[in-house]
Amino acid sequence: MSLYQFRIFKTVADKKSFSGAAQALFISQPAVSMHIKSLEDHFGTKLFERNTQQVTITEAGRILYQYVDKILSLIDAAEKDIARFTGSIQGPLSLGASFTLGEYVIPKILGAFNEQHPQVKALLQVTNTEHVVSMVVKQELDLGLVENRVENLELTVKPFLHDELIVVIPKDHPLAQQQVISLDELVALPLVLREQGSGTRRITEERLEEEGVDPSFLNVVMELGSTEAVKAAVEAGFGTTIISKWAVQKELKLGTLVPVKIKDLSLFRQFYLIYHKGKFQSPATEEFIAFLISFCSMGVRQ
Numbered sequence: 001m002s003l004y005q006f007r008i009f010k011t012v013a014d015k016k017s018f019s020g021a022a023q024a025l026f027i028s029q030p031a032v033s034m035h036i037k038s039l040e041d042h043f044g045t046k047l048f049e050r051n052t053q054q055v056t057i058t059e060a061g062r063i064l065y066q067y068v069d070k071i072l073s074l075i076d077a078a079e080k081d082i083a084r085f086t087g088s089i090q091g092p093l094s095l096g097a098s099f100t101l102g103e104y105v106i107p108k109i110l111g112a113f114n115e116q117h118p119q120v121k122a123l124l125q126v127t128n129t130e131h132v133v134s135m136v137v138k139q140e141l142d143l144g145l146v147e148n149r150v151e152n153l154e155l156t157v158k159p160f161l162h163d164e165l166i167v168v169i170p171k172d173h174p175l176a177q178q179q180v181i182s183l184d185e186l187v188a189l190p191l192v193l194r195e196q197g198s199g200t201r202r203i204t205e206e207r208l209e210e211e212g213v214d215p216s217f218l219n220v221v222m223e224l225g226s227t228e229a230v231k232a233a234v235e236a237g238f239g240t241t242i243i244s245k246w247a248v249q250k251e252l253k254l255g256t257l258v259p260v261k262i263k264d265l266s267l268f269r270q271f272y273l274i275y276h277k278g279k280f281q282s283p284a285t286e287e288f289i290a291f292l293i294s295f296c297s298m299g300v301r302q
Helices: 003-015 017-025 029-043 059-086 099-104 106-116 129-137 183-188 199-210 227-235 245-256 284-295
Strands: 048-050 055-057 091-097 120-126 143-146 155-170 191-194 220-224 241-244 257-262 267-276
Touching: 003 017, 003 059, 017 029, 017 284, 029 059, 029 120, 029 199, 048 155, 055 059, 055 120, 059 106, 059 241, 091 099, 091 106, 091 129, 091 284, 099 106, 099 120, 099 129, 099 143, 099 199, 099 227, 099 245, 106 284, 120 284, 143 257, 155 199, 155 227, 155 245, 155 284, 191 199, 199 241, 199 267, 220 227, 220 241, 227 241, 227 245, 241 245, 241 267, 245 257
Parallel strands: 091 120, 091 143, 191 220
Antiparallel strands: 048 055, 143 267, 155 241, 155 257, 155 267
């Protein structure tokens, strides 16, 4: 019997699934089953009832869960206090970020964080907002960084950085010298957009709906799965796009893309930090949260 087995037991109970626990703990399902059986042999009773559809904790399991929860909470608190006392922040940190954040913002922040805490090993997964949220809900990630507000009672959601979405067109486009276009002109333009499920696509459609524009009436000529692909398509003349200002700094400086404003319409949004309320936060996780908020409050240079 070990603390590791207690963590496996608690994860199975929380997930109500052996496979879900295995995925969350990055071990195999047979390994989860083996450790649970070892605990059941030790206590001489079943801790879970298993069938093909679900795993149900037994009455003996509920009793054990109360003690295991207290034991693990005390161990976690001790680890945090000792880390603060020694000033040693180390260990793994798993992050998920939506594409705009993961490609253009978070690498700068992680670089600065690593200078202060070189013993923290950060793993960053970059995918669309929906997938990041899903992984945080399943407790497969310590933290998520996404492009629009998330409504989920299991998650803590905190704003940490402002963003502006802008319209960009190729440098030789007829509207390149116009600087300001109307909403009607935007709707008539061929658009190259990110796929459904991306934070940029969602906030764009929400803001246009607020202005009375049905997103289904947009002239979308191309949907692409990455911001880099969207920029390349616009530079090649396939259409225009609405994109985060963070994502086009290089192109605006080089002049390959030109920004135009929409008359009487601004597209501002917040970026959000999300994490599961029930997931243990290691000293490395807590330190990164504090660093992120502080770093962004001082201003991240675009």
